[in-house]
Amino acid sequence: MILIGFLMAFLIVTILSFFTGKYAKQFSLISVFILTVIFVIYSFSRFATYTGGIISKSNILLSSFTANGISIRINFSTGLTGFTDALVIMALMVTIFALLIGEKSNDDTFFGLLTSVGFGLVGLFMVRNFLFFYIFWEVVLVPMFFVIGKYGSYNKDKISIKFFIYTHVGSLFLLLSIFTLSTYYFIKTGIFTFQISDLMNLTFQETLPKSALYFSFFGFLLAFLIKLPTFPLHEWLPNAHYTAPYSGSILLSGGLLSMGGYGLLGILYPVASLFPLALVYFLIALGLVSVVYFAFTSMFQKNLKRMIAYSSAGEMAFVTIAFGTSLLSTGYVRTLDLSGGMYQTIAHAFVTSLAFSSLYFIYKRTHTIQVYGLGGLYHKTPVASSFFLAALLASLGLPTLAGFIGEFSVTIASYQSIGLLTLLIVFGLIVTAAYFIWAAQRSLFGFYNESLGKLKDLDRAEFLILFLMLASSIFIGIYPTLIFRLLSLYATHIGGLI
């Protein structure tokens, strides 16, 4: 019940923030911050004794009908697992980051839209019913479309529509999969329901005919892999990132990409043991190709924002690999693999937030983010450049920073199942490291590009924002147990989820 109340409060905040005029930024920031504090306190109290599975479940029967051999139940139900708890906190934090970065000169609609993306994410991670899962899944897209389209820069009309349609196709196939499961559930039990716990149930899905089962897997995978995004389905991402304002980019990579990770590891995993072996290998191959492919594509980017966008897609490829390889392994290795994938989903959001925000502050001074347009920034703006450097190091997985834990766990765990193919991951990591260092060298060090004129370093507010992001990145990098404990407990019991 507390979760439903929390969502209600968030909804009210979201609606109000559209009508706050001049105080839009302050209002949405403060209210989302208060909500975050409340949620963190709540989850500390509930998750201190967490042992796996779904806790704090609540369920409201919205509508039901029983007659003539038909029974329909439509519920609004919520619940938290170790994974979704961490995801909700992450979504709230990312929303705060995006709001912090938002230009004060934007109107209240802008901050309202950012808050509604946050609301959609939090709702998505909390609901345990497919009807509302789908609603939140789509609700996130609409404000994002507005953010890109209205406040974006280059070629925003085309790119915003392309972004929407690309992801909408995936969502609609997700819808068909949900219906397929619900139909067969009705045939088996005589009840139409959209409860995730009923439909994503191993014992139920084992009884499905193969064609229906594979059709539903196809829909789920298409939707989740587009969001993630994996190699052939990534076309929407770099353009959307390039056009979106920086706040939008933070929400895109921190929010929308982790929806894909949540879909794979949080929704699909409990039934993934029914995957045919060929599909598992195909997914692992997709993940490996993505790591290498995104590493090389971002190497060839001349624009720093596009570079970070591609590398963030490359980081999410670890989730696909973790998903695939954990299906091939058992016991402790599986837990490590899965928790690593989940950790990567969460850490990725923090790391890319830091990268985009520090890039934003650089852009505000230099008005260019082309690698060749910059140069020697470190001499003039040492603090901003250091933060950007830290973000790049975090992205390539330097120990003590957030990105390391997930990538490390996935790499060593997947060695157990795919053996020497992990060298491909390592190869991707090396390429990433190479181009990041190359990019840092070109833009931050070397001779100062005099055409940039006089630059001022970060002021106190900007420093605090970046410090907050870097601190959270370092914190979960050196004290991963806080989250990792929840994730591994969840991962251990993931098979018997009800």
Add this chain to the structure above:
Amino acid sequence: MNLEYFYSLIILGLSGFLALAIGIRKDSKKIIALFTFIILIISFILIIFKSSGYSIYFLDFTDFNTYWALIFIVSSLVIILPSMHDIQNKHDVFYALILFMTLSMVIAAYTFNLIVLFVSFEGVSVITYILAAYNRTKRNLEGSLKYFVISTIGTAFTILGISYFYFATRTFNLLAVSKLYSNMALLLALVFIIIGFGFEIAIFPMHQWAIDTYDGSPNSISSFLSTGSKLVAYMILLKILYLGFMPDYNYIFYFFAALSILTMTYGNISALSQNNIKRILAYSSVAQAGNLILVFAIIGYSYYNAALVSRTTFLRFGIAIAMFYSLAYIFMKAGPFIAMSLVKKDKVMIDDFIGLARKSKVTAFSLAILLLALAGIPVTGGFLAKYFLFFTLIIGDLWWLAVISILNSVISVFYYFRIILYSFWKPGDNDFDMSPEIKYSVIIMALITIALGFAFTLYTYLIGIAII
């Protein structure tokens, strides 16, 4: 005779004449509009509270029929407020015609007799010919003449179809159809009836008039033509196909699966290249008709008993979705048409909406919500309608039809979002007519569309009353 069931019909008929009488006074525009509004509300309430379980002569007061009667009254109600802005002369005649038309529609809703259905349908058609020519500009005379000629041809086909239908089943009463006397005649009847009503619903090969007429008529009339009068034809076709063809659904599935695919695809693809918004909306109304007639394909498919669930369950879901979709359709389709009055021009191009969001944020958001509903995006009535439509197709094991329909709804996102894009963030400015009648109608319709997005209970209730 149980007279209290007829109160609403009597009130509607009498007040039509009363409206003409009030019109003798000068400057009576607001009074008549208010009067019509109140009468419609009263008949709505009377119908809600005196619903089911009575039948006399050719009228059957069942839950199913009552629901349709309510839908038709709502479809008249939504145009009262905007028409105060659109209609410049002869208000008394206009509102009297609306009341008479509502009477015809309500009678059509309450009957299962083919002759009565036909006569009341003609009542609606004849009145809409007059309405389409209202304001008498050159543009709308052309449109209304086209509408008149085409619709008359449609009527001829309908009569022919009905006579073949009698030849095949030896009855005009749809509830009494039980035995089949001639298979060939039934097939001919099906073809002619589809052509006849297909003109009014604007199914693919019979849609061309609709584009010109919707474009030319006053905005509130276009909104009625694309909702109310289309839904009357739709409901009549639903009754005929579901009940009249009960002994043999054999061809219905093939006809309507093909027709709905063609209609959706044609409507969506044609809308992509248009710049005139009323024509975009007209094509989108053709595309939505394709979604609506998918229900007939569902009915036809139930004949083969190939669905994953039992036949009656499948039929119930299908007919319930026809009812739910119609209700959501009224608001989400009439709303954008009415919003066209915001522009101070006869011919509304897409550029004319540039700067709407800067002028009035709430109106722009409301229009966006209505367009999102048409595209089937969540928290709107349009989403829930499409959600359960696809669900019904899936429980019928009609994957391929669902996939085609989904791909179509993806295409439709293009042109709906283009309008949103123009109204929100294209640089430039336009002068808008922010009359309260138009502004508040659009806002109210957007609010109702959102409310319908949470109307799960309505859908489950409709499943209960779906089978007659």
